[in-house]
Amino acid sequence: MGHAETAADVILETEGLTKEFRGFVAVKGVNLKTRRGSIHALIGPNGAGKTTCFNLLTKFLVPTRGRILYKGRDITHARPADIARLGLVRSFQISAVFDHLSALENVRIALQRARGGSFDFWRSDGVLRDLNARAVDLLDAVGLADFAATPAVELPYGRKRALEIATTLALEPEVMLLDEPTAGMGHEDISRIVALIRAVSANRTILMVEHNLSVVADLSDTITVLARGEILAEGDYASVSRNPDVVQAYMGSGND
């Protein structure tokens, strides 16, 4: 593969990304390259800076130093709502649903955004009914068709995560950033989510933080190991898991 082609293959890239919180360096000079169409996992012990990285990439935090490039375009100073419009949509480590809206309404809020601005306060919400069919399709895709009318707050945890993915998918993002999509789930839910992530990764890029190493091994094309804010190792599962530094970092923190 030629050099130029490799550059075009990278959809999301950071250069020397750094974030300091009052002197404490949470993310330190991270150079991350995520290839278009791949599933890229970000792993590392607790407090390694994974969520902070996500917050930087999605503009929920402003980097202290460094640049972020999305499709070769500098988005370091873009605003979080703009990032979503460019096709970069995230989920949160703590499940993020609209609690007192039904599952259908949760997904429809995303569809409503995709339809354009919604400042039309004088119009009846009957116009939103046009979006219901698509919303039900999306719920169906994540196994939630029977829960369309259930308020999100009443869904079991695993279903909430599925709802979150359906909502994210409604925006048809090019890149999905998932922060611990299987955290706190039982076996059954995990295999459902893994299958789901694999299915939705077909024509998009996924960057995910994940603690469950079997999920990581199962899904990812590339793994980046973060420890104390710095990249410790990078590669496929086999090479990363054999890396002595990685073993050391995980042993040292008593994690996993």
Added chain:
Amino acid sequence: MAAARDIAEPKGRMAGAAGAIPRHHYAAFAVMVALLLVAPLFVYPIFLMKVLCFALFASAFNLLIGYVGLVSFGHAAFFGGAAYITGHTAKVWGFPPELAILAGTAAAALLGLGFGLLAIRRQGIYFAMITLALAQMIFFVSLQAPFTGGEDGIQAVPRGVMFGFLDLGDIETLYFVVLAIFLGGFLLIYRIIHSPFGHVLRAIRENEPRAVSLGYKVDHYKLLAFVLSAALAGLAGGTKTIVFQLASLTDVHWTMSGEVILMTLLGGLGTVFGPAVGALVLVSLQNYLAQIGSWVTVVQGTIFVICVLTFRRGIIGELGRLLKRSL
């Protein structure tokens, strides 16, 4: 799948289901209109008009606190600011009542835009404090500015003739005009809550970071909601001036901001009919307890405490829970 599509349209139970207005809202609205149509036969109309003005004010306030989750401590500025503008334009500039009220409403909207631009990025208590501080500035302007009449306020504001044929000097005509203004404002608020815009507001209230991550510029939505709420509070304040022929410092005082919060909480935050009921209860109390003088505030305070401790959803909120309907 067909089944899923059916349950996706819950029959009015779930707040926010798009489309048809739930039947119990029609019923409750019909009852409210019927009561208001016959009420002047039994109750002093000026009292009723006071209730209607405050019911509109509280409903406007509820749009913000109940559906966006923004707590403003400065809504007296919009209510009172509009009261002064309506009073001044009607009395000094000789505006007919419809234009005077419109001028008051527009002024409140502009004021709301100003407040909103300064406060909307702040969260929680900081938002509340900024709105309070700005409202206090409006209070001092009202105290000092020459056109507001200082401690006296603007008195003897002419009621005038609306649209050139409705003589508001006639108390019955005045009542039905005020009723129409209230119902118009109430229905507009209902529509806002049940519009595509209203659905986004609810999403922001439920989970703001998630709304942002879906690409919503939440500040713009909050700002529009704030301006709409301010304008409707102004509509209430301007109408009040025409009814009482008076705009005074009481209207812009911070206690007015407190009262509207109390009405909304008492009636039921985030309910359609709650704020109006809260206004009715509080204005009645103030009227019938007027003879006990300053003890009214003690009674109000006690009600507030009881409300917060025992029925947090407010009168209509608790009623809705019993009936398993969102009212």
